[in-house]
Amino acid sequence: MSIEIKEIALHNWLVYRGDVKLQFGSLEVGRNLWIVHGLNGSGKTSLLRAIQWVFRNGRQADRFFDGPSLHNRDAVRTGDLMLSVSARFSHRGRDCVITRIQTAVQRGEKLTVLREDLRLIIDGRDETEAADEKLANILPWDCQQFAFFDGLEIQAYAQRQHSKETREAIELILGIPEVRNLRDDLNKLSYELSKERDDVLADKDVYQKLLAEKETYEIDKSTWEKRIKEQQEKLNALELMVVELRRQAAELEQNEERIKDLQSKEKLASELSETLKNLKDKQQRLTTRAALHLLRPILSMRYHVLEDEDSKAVSVEHRNVENAARRALLEKTIDEARCALCEQEISRAVLSRLEAKFHRIPAAGDGVVEQVLPSSHRRNLMVDLSRILKGLDDETEDPKGVHLLRLEKEQRLEEVEQDIAKLKDMLREHAHADISSVFRTLSAKEVEKADVGHEFDRLQNQLNDTNKKLFQLDKDLTRLLAETEGHAELEKEIEYFHRLQECIDEVVEQFIQERRAAIEAHLNRVFRNVTNKKEEYERVALLEDFSLRVVTKAGNQIEPERLSAGEKEVLAFSFIAGLNLASDNPAPLVMDTPFGHLDVQHRNGLLAALPTLPSQVILLATDRDIPEEERRRFERNIVGEFELDRIQTEERTTIHTI
Amino acid sequence: MPDEKMLDRIVNEVSKKHDVSSDLVRKMTALEQGKLHLERRRGITRDLRALLQEELDSKKAKAE
Numbered sequence: 001m002s003i004e005i006k007e008i009a010l011h012n013w014l015v016y017r018g019d020v021k022l023q024f025g026s027l028e029v030g031r032n033l034w035i036v037h038g039l040n041g042s043g044k045t046s047l048l049r050a051i052q053w054v055f056r057n058g059r060q061a062d063r064f065f066d067g068p069s070l071h072n073r074d075a076v077r078t079g080d081l082m083l084s085v086s087a088r089f090s091h092r093g094r095d096c097v098i099t100r101i102q103t104a105v106q107r108g109e110k111l112t113v114l115r116e117d118l119r120l121i122i123d124g125r126d127e128t129e130a131a132d133e134k135l136a137n138i139l140p141w142d143c144q145q146f147a148f149f150d151g152l153e154i155q156a157y158a159q160r161q162h163s164k165e166t167r168e169a170i171e172l173i174l175g176i177p178e179v180r181n182l183r184d185d186l187n188k189l190s191y192e193l194s195k196e197r198d199d200v201l202a203d204k205d206v207y208q209k210l211l212a213e214k215e216t217y218e219i220d221k222s223t224w225e226k227r228i229k230e231q232q233e234k235l236n237a238l239e240l241m242v243v244e245l246r247r248q249a250a251e252l253e254q255n256e257e258r259i260k261d262l263q264s265k266e267k268l269a270s271e272l273s274e275t276l277k278n279l280k281d282k283q284q285r286l287t288t289r290a291a292l293h294l295l296r297p298i299l300s301m302r303y304h305v306l307e308d309e310d311s312k313a314v315s316v317e318h319r320n321v322e323n324a325a326r327r328a329l330l331e332k333t334i335d336e337a338r339c340a341l342c343e344q345e346i347s348r349a350v351l352s353r354l355e356a357k358f359h360r361i362p363a364a365g366d367g368v369v370e371q372v373l374p375s376s377h378r379r380n381l382m383v384d385l386s387r388i389l390k391g392l393d394d395e396t397e398d399p400k401g402v403h404l405l406r407l408e409k410e411q412r413l414e415e416v417e418q419d420i421a422k423l424k425d426m427l428r429e430h431a432h433a434d435i436s437s438v439f440r441t442l443s444a445k446e447v448e449k450a451d452v453g454h455e456f457d458r459l460q461n462q463l464n465d466t467n468k469k470l471f472q473l474d475k476d477l478t479r480l481l482a483e484t485e486g487h488a489e490l491e492k493e494i495e496y497f498h499r500l501q502e503c504i505d506e507v508v509e510q511f512i513q514e515r516r517a518a519i520e521a522h523l524n525r526v527f528r529n530v531t532n533k534k535e536e537y538e539r540v541a542l543l544e545d546f547s548l549r550v551v552t553k554a555g556n557q558i559e560p561e562r563l564s565a566g567e568k569e570v571l572a573f574s575f576i577a578g579l580n581l582a583s584d585n586p587a588p589l590v591m592d593t594p595f596g597h598l599d600v601q602h603r604n605g606l607l608a609a610l611p612t613l614p615s616q617v618i619l620l621a622t623d624r625d626i627p628e629e630e631r632r633r634f635e636r637n638i639v640g641e642f643e644l645d646r647i648q649t650e651e652r653t654t655i656h657t658i
Numbered sequence: 659m660p661d662e663k664m665l666d667r668i669v670n671e672v673s674k675k676h677d678v679s680s681d682l683v684r685k686m687t688a689l690e691q692g693k694l695h696l697e698r699r700r701g702i703t704r705d706l707r708a709l710l711q712e713e714l715d716s717k718k719a720k721a722e
Contacts, residue, residue: 175665178687178690178691179665179687179690181690182686182687182689182690185690185702185703185706186686186706188703189703189706189707189710192703192707193707489714492714493710493711493714496678496710496713496714497710499676499677499678500676500678500682500683500710502676503672503673503675503676503678503683504683504686506672506675506676507665507668507669507672507673507683507687510668510671510672511664511665511668514664514668515664518664584662
C-alpha cells in the first residue's frame with residue numbers, strides 16, 4: 001500500500017477541544033477497515049474535514065476551509081487561539097508527518113486568521129521548505145476528492161460529463177500526465193534540434209527550396225488544424241444537443257408508458273378503494289355484532305329452553321284437543337240425554353255422572369294450556385334465534401385480521417396514489433411537448449452531426465497527409481546534414497530522435513488505452529458484486545472523458561441521471577474503487593456517512609467490496625450505516641474501531657478506542 | 659504515478675518495434691516521474707537531450 005495513515009492528532013479543531021488522537025494500527029491483507037462510530041453531530045464530518053485540511057494545497061481556495069472559523073469555540077472563549085491538525089502516514093515505505101497549524105487573533109466578536117504554517121518531516125528529515133510541492137507529489141490535491149469524501153456527495157462522480165478538473169485529477173491518479181508530459185517535452189526538443197539543423201543549412205540553395213516547400217505545408221497544416229478545431233467544437237456542441245434531444249425523446253416515449261402506467265394505477269386505486277369500502281363495512285358489521293358474540297351462550301341457552309318448551313307444548317296441545325273433543329261429546333250427550341252412538345235415552349243417574357266427568361275435563365283457556373306460549377310465537381322466536389346462532393357460527397372472520405388487512409390496503413392505496421401524483425406531475429411537465437417535433441429536430445441534428453463528422457474526418461486525413469509530407473521534408477532536410485561536413489553527428493542524432501519520438505507517441509497512446517481498460521475492468525468487477533440489478537445490468541462503460549454509462553443486458557446505455565440516488569452512489573463507488581485498484585499509488589479511503597442513500601442489499605454489497613481494495617479504508621459511520629449484525633459479519637476485516645462521544649454541555653467531543 | 663509494470667512492458671514492446679533503446683525510453687519516462695503537469699521542472703528538454711546524446715555516444719563506442 002502506498003499511503004497509509006498511522007495517526008491523526010487534533011488540537012482545538014472544530015468540536016475537538018484540546019488534544020485528541022486517533023492511532024491506527026497496521027493493516028494486513030483482507031483486514032483494512034477502520035470504523036469510527038458516532039451519532040449525528042458527534043464530530044465525524046469534523047474529522048473528515050481535518051484530514052482534508054491537513055492534506056490540502058494551502059494555495060488553493062476552499063469554501064469550507066476559508067469560510068467559518070475552524071477553531072473550537074470553547075478554546076476561543078478561554079483565549080486559546082491556536083489550532084493544529086497533524087497526520088502521520090507512511091508513503092512508499094517512508095515515514096511522513098505533516099502538521100498544519102493555524103493561529104488566529106480575536107478582534108471583538110470576529111476571529112481573524114493571523115497565519116497558517118505547514119510542517120513536513122520525511123524519515124526524520126525536515127522538508128518544510130518544499131512541503132507544499134512534496135505533499136502535492138505524494139497526494140495531489142485534485143486527487144483527494146477520490147480519497148476523502150462524504151458518502152452523500154459521492155454520486156457527483158456518476159454524472160453525464162465530468163469537469164475538466166475532475167478529468168485531470170483522474171488522469172493524475174492513473175499516472176497519465178507524467179507519460180504525456182514526456183511526449184510534449186520531446187516535441188519541444190524536436191523544435192530545438194530542427195532549429196540547430198536549420199542554422200547549419202541556412203545558406204544552402206537546396207535547403208532554401210525545401211524550406212519554402214515546408215513553409216507552404218506548415219501553412220496548410222495550421223489551416224487544417226484551425227478548421228479541425230472548429231469542426232471539433234461544432235461536433236461537441238452537436239453531441240451535447242443530440243444527447244439532450246435523445247433524452248427528451250426518450251422522456252416523451254416514456255410518457256406513453258407513463259400514461260399506460262397511470263391508467264393501470266388508477267384502476268388499481270379504484271379497486272383498492274372498493275376493497276377498502278368492503279373491508280370498512282365488514283369491520284362495521286363485526287363491531288355491531290360483537291355484542292351478539294358475547295351474548296351467544298345466553299341466546300343458545302334460550303333456544304334450548306324454547307326447544308324444550310316446544311316439545312312439552314306439543315303434548316299439552318294434543319291433550320287440549322282431546323279434552324275439547326271429549327267435552328264436546330259429553331256436552332252433546334248430556335244436552336240430548338241420549339247416547340250418541342246407539343241413540344238410547346240415558347238415565348238421570350248416568351247423566352249426573354257424565355256431568356261430573358264433563359266438569360273434570362279441563363276446558364281450553366285455563367290450566368296447563370295457559371302456561372305455554374302460543375306455538376306460532378314460540379316457533380317464530382326459535383327461527384329467529386336459530387338464524388342468529390347460525391349466523392354467529394358462520395362468521396369465521398377474525399376482526400383483528402380484517403383490521404390488519406384494512407391497514408395493508410390503506411397503505412397500498414396511499415402508495416398507489418403517490419405514484420399517480422408523481423406520474424401526473426411528470427406528464428404535466430411534458431404536457432406541451434410535441435413528440436414529433438422533438439424527433440424531427442433530433443433527426444436533423446443527427447444528420448448535421450454526421451456531416452460535421454465526415455468533414456472532421458476529411459480534414460483529419462488532409463492533416464495526416466500534410467504531416468507525412470512535412471515528416472518526409474524534415475527527413476530530406478536532415479539528410480542534407482550528411483552532405484555537410486562536420487554535421488553528420490547531428491544528422492544521426494535527429495534521425496534517431498525521430499524514431500524515438502514515434503516510439504514515445506505510441507507508448508503514450510498504448511499506455512492511456514491500457515490504463516482505461518484496467519480501470520474499466522476493475523470498476524465492472526466491483527459494480528457486478530454491489531449492484532442489486534445483476535439480471536438487468538450487463539456492465540458499465542467508461543467513456544473517453546471518464547464519465548460512466550450503465551449498459552443493460554439488452555444493450556441500451558442508461559445515462560447516470562436516470563438512475564436512482566442509491567444506484568448513482570453504487571456506480572460512483574465502483575468508479576472510485578476501480579480507480580483505487582488501478583492506481584499504482586492508492587490513497588486511503590476516508591468515507592463519511594459511507595452508505596448515503598443505499599438500501600440494505602447495496603450497503604452489504606459495498607461492505608463486502610471494501611476489504612478487496614488495496615488501501616486502508618476508514619469509515620465514519622452512524623449506527624444506521626453499520627448495524628451491529630452487519631458489523632459482526634465483517635469483524636474479520638476490521639482492524640480497529642473508535643467511538644466519538646459528544647459532551648453536549650461543553651460542546652466537546654472525545655474519542656475512545658473500542 | 660504510472661503503473662510501472664504496465665509501462666515497462668509497453669516500453670519494451672514499442673521500442674523494439676521502432677528500433678530504439680528501451681533503456682533510453684525508460685530513463686526518459688523516469689525523468690518525468692514525480693513532476694506534475696502544472697509544476698514542470700525547468701531544463702527538462704536539456705536533460706532529455708543529454709540522455710539522447712549519452713545513448714548515441716554509447717552506441718558509437720560499441721560500434722568502434
